Amino acid sequence: MEKTKVAIVGMGTVGTGVARLLLDYGDRTARHAGRTLWLEKVVVRDRSRPRQIELPQGVLTDDLRQVTDNPEIEVVAQLIGGLEPARTIMLKLLESGKNVVTANKALLAEHGPELFDRARELGRSIAFEASVAGGIPIITNIGQCLSANQIESLHAILNGTSNFILSQMEERGADYAASVAEAQRHGYAEADPTMDVDGTDAAQKLAILAHLAFGARVHWSEIPRTGIDHVNIADMRYARELGYRIKLLAVARLVPEGLELHVSPTLVRIGTPLAEVRGAYNAVRVVGDAVGSVFFHGLGAGQMPTASAVVADMIDTAVGRTGITFRTLQLWSSQYARVAPRDYDNVPSRYYLRFDVDDRPAVMAEIAGVLGRHAISIASVIQHEAEKPDTAIVPLVIMTHETTEGATRKAIEEINRLECVRSEAVRLRVGD
């Protein structure tokens, strides 16, 4: 049987999973690729570190040149996180003639244009299925399977850590800090979970999907984003009363005014597929003008789901499918941007608003007055009795009809200054 020599750079969790699939299940890749993917080298920084997998004699090395100088190695899975030295290593691999597979979304979101242009110049390819939504093959589905469609919108849960935390809060009534600790115990959150919970990770993945689906050239840092770190148990309870769950949604929607893009905790109607995504799962709902709505659900992270995506990319690259896709799609080409992001202030949505207010007459009128002046129309109101019996402060929850990001932001700034309002107002989008 034909043999394609491959290498892995970086032997963390995912790298170990990839090595396991290649070494222990070689028959499988042979069956699906019509050839053996032969693991020739694994490059690590520190050869002396204990490994969870036994590699054949001579495979492990701490010298990248053992890969770059070996013309027989055709495909390299570059599985180092972060920006540097990941970027430099990626360029070296491309320049030495390798086709690269990566799971590093931060690297692509930050340096995609440079890396893809360089790969094109050199006649090489970059595959990146594992960079977004882990085990869900969303890159191939959008870039290949749905290519007869104009994608109209993407609504996605792309950060498993945030979804696990929100699920804990929702299902166990645990508060935010306790839920973060629980996520850390399960290995779903880093010691410092900032990038996950503040929306950065989801925005980086959304930038990649928006590029693929819409030809948008947007840097992830330009995507308006709100994290889950201020989501409150009380708001989850009110949302449920109204028939919603709170999810960290990444949204890209094409409208005549441009591409609407944002990441934010959003009220999603209970019973719809996105609302039912639990724990560390990811999900993506894609609407295409021909296919209608297609929904994907699977594990967004973890050793073997991510390794599944990396090895699929290695097979695609070895047999030549990736090269074709890479050439035809012209990804991150500096030649053109097909669509511009829409001004965030004018993006329409319904909103959930919560104000902690004095429990006295006329408060409702004051707040409704401000909303009215900003042309924000009220759809429903919940006002319960005070949560703490000794205080004279009560939560006032308002669902608006469709309005805009800008109008609600300005109205809230004004309402926050009212004397009857006792803490910063809560403002969350309501999904459709």
Add this chain to the structure above:
Amino acid sequence: MEKTKVAIVGMGTVGTGVARLLLDYGDRTARHAGRTLWLEKVVVRDRSRPRQIELPQGVLTDDLRQVTDNPEIEVVAQLIGGLEPARTIMLKLLESGKNVVTANKALLAEHGPELFDRARELGRSIAFEASVAGGIPIITNIGQCLSANQIESLHAILNGTSNFILSQMEERGADYAASVAEAQRHGYAEADPTMDVDGTDAAQKLAILAHLAFGARVHWSEIPRTGIDHVNIADMRYARELGYRIKLLAVARLVPEGLELHVSPTLVRIGTPLAEVRGAYNAVRVVGDAVGSVFFHGLGAGQMPTASAVVADMIDTAVGRTGITFRTLQLWSSQYARVAPRDYDNVPSRYYLRFDVDDRPAVMAEIAGVLGRHAISIASVIQHEAEKPDTAIVPLVIMTHETTEGATRKAIEEINRLECVRSEAVRLRVGD
């Protein structure tokens, strides 16, 4: 820009949708394929019939030779239903050097081995994304995206007509006949819906998926199947009491004893993704040993969802991806069968049983006695008062612990002969 000449054979609903995508949205296919898909010919039986789309001058013909004799046409979407002349036309197209795209699952389920062997001999390819689950790209996902996995199981809703009918019964309390009529009014069911409601259509699609995922060479007619035509409103109500919905599930599961394959109305736990599939939608849950569970949901039929899959296949074929996949996967190769179907009688499952019995003492003991002799253990029982006040007949619903198809079939045959049992017992599988 490079141009690939293509043709369509058969101008029914799907053919019209494909022509629309190629003619009205050529820029899109150009963008995703890096070339124009140029619609050179459309072959129909009767040129004089009115069409829903205006074709450019000279495109419409009733002579297949205008395609087979034109060496410039590289890709042909063969969109004729049924077995003949579809099979003969497919062979003629392959023999004249065309790569073929088809949506005809019956043709593949019946003649797959012959057609694929012939295509291989001739160095041509057959793409068939649209043959299963319409707009859900399940063929590419299993054949390409999940190729690092050993697929362990598929649980799928593959017949939109049946799912629409069951949803009507569930949501509106309409009986079977009224729900069939409603499906016909919506265009979801044919005048004669037999193939949809008796499980034939789902079994044909399951045969294709089982081949792709497990290398099983099984003829669809060998797949044990039960349709929905005997599903009763009362059973839906009892199922709901127990926390389940009834869905027509197509199941393929790899176990040490072989491949478990069947199509049957099954109790699916409410809240799980498959239970929430409504209306004419399809869904597939795939479990792979690396990726875990991945769930796909989308429209399983209809003009544009199916056309979306056909045109994606035409693009894949034009750019060369299909040819690679076709060569590496060796589909329907007569060379080998990787797995044999498991004896159906020994397939384990929990069961839902309903007996209409005399409302008198000792009946429960008699029935439990028969179940006990067949080593079938009872998990729970529902017995309500008589539905019709004047009769002395009551429904007795029993959920079993795990047992086998064979044991329950034999026990039911015996119970049906008891004097206290007044009508044919109902027996439905319970999903996990």
